[in-house]
Amino acid sequence: MNILPFCFAATDEDGEYEFHYSDASFCNGGNLNGLENDIDHRYPLKVAGKNLNRFLSAQYPHLLKNLSFIKIDTEGHDRDVLLSIKEIIRQHRPVIRTEVMNRLSADEAMALYDTLTEMQYRKIFEYQENGESICGPAITRETVKKDRTYDLIALPS
Numbered sequence: 001m002n003i004l005p006f007c008f009a010a011t012d013e014d015g016e017y018e019f020h021y022s023d024a025s026f027c028n029g030g031n032l033n034g035l036e037n038d039i040d041h042r043y044p045l046k047v048a049g050k051n052l053n054r055f056l057s058a059q060y061p062h063l064l065k066n067l068s069f070i071k072i073d074t075e076g077h078d079r080d081v082l083l084s085i086k087e088i089i090r091q092h093r094p095v096i097r098t099e100v101m102n103r104l105s106a107d108e109a110m111a112l113y114d115t116l117t118e119m120q121y122r123k124i125f126e127y128q129e130n131g132e133s134i135c136g137p138a139i140t141r142e143t144v145k146k147d148r149t150y151d152l153i154a155l156p157s
Contacts, residue, residue, distance in 0.1 A: 102149040
């Protein structure tokens with residue numbers, strides 16, 4: 001397994017962004033623009049942002065052919081990241097693990113689900129590790145919104 005860490009956020013356009021965090025150690029937070037969020041995120045941090053699709057296609061085209069898994073946890077912006085790399089997803093069909101944050105509205109949670117199905121992911125489950133499988137109950141458009149934060153695992157069709 002090859003995991004390449006990069007010190008930047010996945011954004012639509014390259015640039016510098018201000019993220020906001022709920023704690024001084026910058027562990028939980030991010031770009032809160034456009035989210036219905038009632039948490040006090042008072043700690044700002046300047047963050048470099050890059051268009052992930054352009055970056056990976058330019059810097060690592062030889063590795064993309066081996067792309068088999070994507071994990072996204074961006075405090076409610078998971079759908080934005082998926083959309084920003086939809087061409088890579090379409091070409092390489094990786095398994096996707098993504099978060100459904102409890103602060104998403106029902107419409108936002110359904111939009112995340114719809115994005116996955118529009119990308120031809122038809123087997124979508126709640127992520128649960130139980131020793132034998134990572135796939136918990138199947139998730140549908142009607143069941144995607146829950147009153148808690150959880151991860152989805154989406155398998156390519």
